[in-house]
Amino acid sequence: MIRAEHIVKSFDGRVVLNDISATFRTGTTNLIIGQSGSGKTVLLKSLVGLHRIDSGAIYYDDICFSQLGFRELKAIRREVGMLFQGGALLDSSNVEENVRLPLDLFTSQSAEEKRERVHFCLKRVNLENVDHLYPAELSGGMIKRVAIARAIVLNPKYLFCDEPNSGLDPMTSVVIDNLIKEITEEYNITTIINTHDMNSVLEIGEHVLFIYKGQKWWEGTKHDILHTDNRELNDFVFASTMAKRAKACSQIHLDEP
Amino acid sequence: MKNNLFDLAGRYFILMGKVLSKPEKRSIYGRRILAEIASLGLNSIGIVAIISVFMGAVITIQMALNLESPFIPKYLIGYAARESMLLEFSSTVVALILAGKVGSNIASEIGTMRITEQIDALEIMGVNSASYLILPKIVATVLFFPFLTILSMGIGVAGGYVVCVLTGIVNPEAYIVGVQSDFKPFYITYSLIKSSTFAFIITSISGFYGYYANGNSLEVGRASTQAVVVSSIVILIFNLILTQVLLT
Structure with a gap:
């Protein structure tokens, strides 16, 4: 479980996150949604420690993450996996080397054990026979899957995903969403996903946090979203005509006796 | 971001503190050093x-x-050519050229890793990204640049x-005599010390500059240019200092 308490973060005097508190449960896909520039990426990067918060506290289970020193932070980061927007695979390493890197650095496993673990993780994300390929030779969906394999190779307790579906077609997006959800449940991971893809929200949004102008504006589940009367959330989620119609249909069905 | 000299120097030394800290796993660094020797040196x-x-x-x-x-013996041409190569050209001029080739390569590679979040990914894994990315390059160049200097x-x-043989501008035998005359082995040592120092400066x-690049590809290009310009200036300053310290 990850708990944020009254987080405040500003850049050059401009407050980007204003008093945000939330609890992200283990074994659940927690989604942070919001418009571009609302502060959701800053929130995710603050939660993972890439930004130092101005005030407030972040707890990883019972450990106050935001107060940790360099060594403790380094230790806990080995329990963290992160999927970046562009995958962030090392360009100079092939798929196998990318996934193996955390094992090389932080375990004393033999070469054979590492190879087995790498292949297991690649198989788990439905990738096979791609070990020798370099990131430049992979499609967007494959890059995301390799990045997921790298993120889970050390059996993390916490998984962060920054816009996992950006740049992917709708079908591949669903595959990635379901993969993240399955992995979260299978390994009982605390997963936090930053997205503005409404398909993801309605597909895997077990716990959704809506950020608006740097503040926590709404919190609930994917089912609650369909019935909320929160104007800003409705404007955001049902921005397109198609989404508005879909909502209207769903309400008609719900209102039927 | 502040970019005055003191701020830059401060951030540079803080980064070097991170770069020169104890490596996570020596065997990984050993492999990376060999790869960098091939990439930057060979x-x-x-x-x-x-x-x-x-x-x-x-x-x-x-x-x-x-x-x-008629008062200057011809063999002095070989002597002067050798001394020029040993004392200045093979260390300083070659270093300035490598600042362009190797320096821009390093700054753009690390800068691209920064803007594509590859460095963030390493940090999230708990890796000391500065040390992991920069230390092998420093060790590789400090070890290999002296070989390039000797070459x-x-x-x-x-x-x-x-050129003596092809043009006949100087008698080749006189040139060889000049090359062999009054040889001071310390000049080789002096040149190698300079090339190792310049290798450290360049890398x-x-x-x-690559590590602190941010923004987009334009910024990476700018970081690359700054890296070459600043490395070249610092090389010239250290050339003066080392010459004064080692030769006088």
């Missing part, structure tokens, strides 16, 4: 060889044209000999 042999052979040839021609006096010395002197400064 791949520079060609350009160093080409520049050195022409440099040696041009120095010899210029010496021959400027020392045309440059040999090829430069040989270039002078070739660390380029790594610094």
Whole structure:
């Protein structure tokens, strides 16, 4: 479980996150949604420690993450996996080397054990026979899957995903969403996903946090979203005509006796 | 972001503190050092060889044209060409050229890793990204640049000999006598100390500009240019300091 308490973060005097508190449960896909520039990426990067918060506290289970020193932070980061927007695979390493890197650095496993673990993780994300390929030779969906394999190779307790579906077609997006959800449940991971893809929200949004102008504006589940009367959330989620119609249909069905 | 000299120097030394901290796993660094020797060192042999052979040839021609006096023995042309190569060209001029080739390569590589979040990914894994990315490059160049310097010395002197043979501007035997006369082995040591120092300067400064690049590809290009300019200036300053300290 990850708990944020009254987080405040500003850049050059401009407050980007204003008093945000939330609890992200283990074994659940927690989604942070919001418009571009609302502060959701800053929130995710603050939660993972890439930004130092101005005030407030972040707890990883019972450990106050935001107060940790360099060594403790380094230790806990080995329990963290992160999927970046562009995958962030090392360009100079092939798929196998990318996934193996955390094992090389932080375990004393033999070469054979590492190879087995790498292949297991690649198989788990439905990738096979791609070990020798370099990131430049992979499609967007494959890059995301390799990045997921790298993120889970050390059996993390916490998984962060920054816009996992950006740049992917709708079908591949669903595959990635379901993969993240399955992995979260299978390994009982605390997963936090930053997205503005409404398909993801309605597909895997077990716990959704809506950020608006740097503040926590709404919190609930994917089912609650369909019935909320929160104007800003409705404007955001049902921005397109198609989404508005879909909502209207769903309400008609719900209102039927 | 502040960019005044003190701020830059402060951030540079903080980064070097991170770079020179104890490596996570020595075996990984060993492999990375070998890869960097191949990438930054072996791949520079060609350009160093080409520049050195022409440099040696041009120095010899210029010496021959400027020392045309019956009172000056011809073998001094070989002597002067050798001393020029040993003392200055094979270390300083080659370093300035490598600042362009290797420095821009390092700054753009690390800068691209920064803007595509590859460095963030390493940090999230708990890796000391500064050390992981920059230290192997520093070790590789500090170890390998002296070999390039020695190579440059040999090829430069040989270039002078070739021009003597081809043009007859100086008697080749007189050139060889000059090359062998009054040889001071310390000049080799002096040149190697300089090349190792310049290697550190090029790699660390380029790594610094790449590591702190942010924004987009334009910023990476700018970081790359700054890395080359600043490395070149610092090389010239340290050339002066080392010459004063080691030769006087």
